Each structure stands twice: as structure tokens, then as C-alpha cells.
Amino acid sequence: MIMRGWLHIFSIAAGIAAPVAITLWSTSDFGVRSRAHYAAVEQQSAERSMSARDVVMAFDTLAFGERKPREAVLRYVAAEAVDHHQDIRGDRQSMIEMLERKDWSGTSPRRTIRHVVAEGDLVVVHHHLVRQPGTPGIAAVDMFRVKDGRIVEHWDVLQPIAANSPNRAGPF
Incomplete structure (x- = not known):
């Protein structure tokens, strides 16, 4: 019963921590959606809209x-x-x-x-x-x-x- 309680608490913590960790990683300077990635996409979009x-x-x-x-x-x-x-x-x-x-x-x-x-x-x-x-x-x-x-x-x-x-x- 105690084990089930700890498993329950662990599952809740993992359920909260995993999305937070993925968001931080994917929006960091190293992730797939880094600041550099967004800056490059923004620049390409601006250049395409130039006369x-x-x-x-x-x-x-x-x-x-x-x-x-x-x-x-x-x-x-x-x-x-x-x-x-x-x-x-x-x-x-x-x-x-x-x-x-x-x-x-x-x-x-x-x-x-x-x-x-x-x-x-x-x-x-x-x-x-x-x-x-x-x-x-x-x-x-x-x-x-x-x-x-x-x-x-x-x-x-x-x-x-x-x-x-x-x-x-x-x-x-």
C-alpha cells in the first residue's frame, strides 16, 4: 500500500516534470526549437515579404x-x-x-x-x-x-x- 502511494506520487511528479523539461530543452539555445532556429525562421519570413x-x-x-x-x-x-x-x-x-x-x-x-x-x-x-x-x-x-x-x-x-x-x- 505504501509502495502504491509512492508510485502514485512519482507518477504525478513525472507527469509534471516531463513536459516542463521538454519545453525547456526545446526552447533553449540547444534544442530543436532554439532561439537561433526561431531567429532564422523569422528572418526568412521577413526576406520573403520584402519587395x-x-x-x-x-x-x-x-x-x-x-x-x-x-x-x-x-x-x-x-x-x-x-x-x-x-x-x-x-x-x-x-x-x-x-x-x-x-x-x-x-x-x-x-x-x-x-x-x-x-x-x-x-x-x-x-x-x-x-x-x-x-x-x-x-x-x-x-x-x-x-x-x-x-x-x-x-x-x-x-x-x-x-x-x-x-x-x-x-x-x-
Whole structure:
């Protein structure tokens, strides 16, 4: 009879302790639903609700402003993305390789965005790119197609800026 009482008390305590322990474990920094997990899910949800323009500008800021091209591609470019740049294979990995070949140690390359046009899922960025300090640089247009918060397609058009152009207006 005494044994049955203790078994009863033990069962009640286990019935209370088990859900508490599971909840603490699953919402800790180590469990399956950790703070990091919830933060990642929240970030993905926020990125999916971003406008196409916001996605491209966030990519630009991380890749070029913060000089983290690999992280930018992995975060904002879809795994199945197509890049139409003629010097690379055109997949996401070749985009990473091309961007990582750039010298990110100093102030080059320097980009100045002149215009951003967004319509629906397309975003066009017109910018001045200077790869070598002291040179006129390149007038560049990058076009992006965005789907579900990720860049899925990219095109670029590059025009070297003439040092002695007769055009008073210039490329910008």
C-alpha cells in the first residue's frame, strides 16, 4: 500500500516534470526549437515579404557595402538562379566565385548607385563602377528578377567610360 502511494506520487511528479523539461530543452539555445532556429525562421519570413527592390538593395548592401559577397549570394540568391554574365557558368556557385575574385581589401572596387528602377519582379540598378582608382570606370546596369524574396535571374550591361568623350551629359 505504501509502495502504491509512492508510485502514485512519482507518477504525478513525472507527469509534471516531463513536459516542463521538454519545453525547456526545446526552447533553449540547444534544442530543436532554439532561439537561433526561431531567429532564422523569422528572418526568412521577413526576406520573403520584402519587395523585389528591397531584396536587391539588401543584396547590394551586403555584397558590396559590407564586402561580404558569399554571404550575400547565399542569403539573397536562389539556389536555382541563372546569371547571364558571359564570363561565368551562370549558376549560383559561379556567381560567388566571380565576386570573390574581386579585391575587397581596400576601397576598390567602388560603386556609386545612380538610379534604381523597380517594376513588379524586375529591378534595374544603374551605377558607376570604378575598379582601378584614378580611372574613369564603367557605367553599369544590373538587372535582376526576384521571386519569393530571392534573386532568380541576373543580367548586366557594362560600358567603359571614355576619358575624352564629346558628350557633355556623360553616361549619368
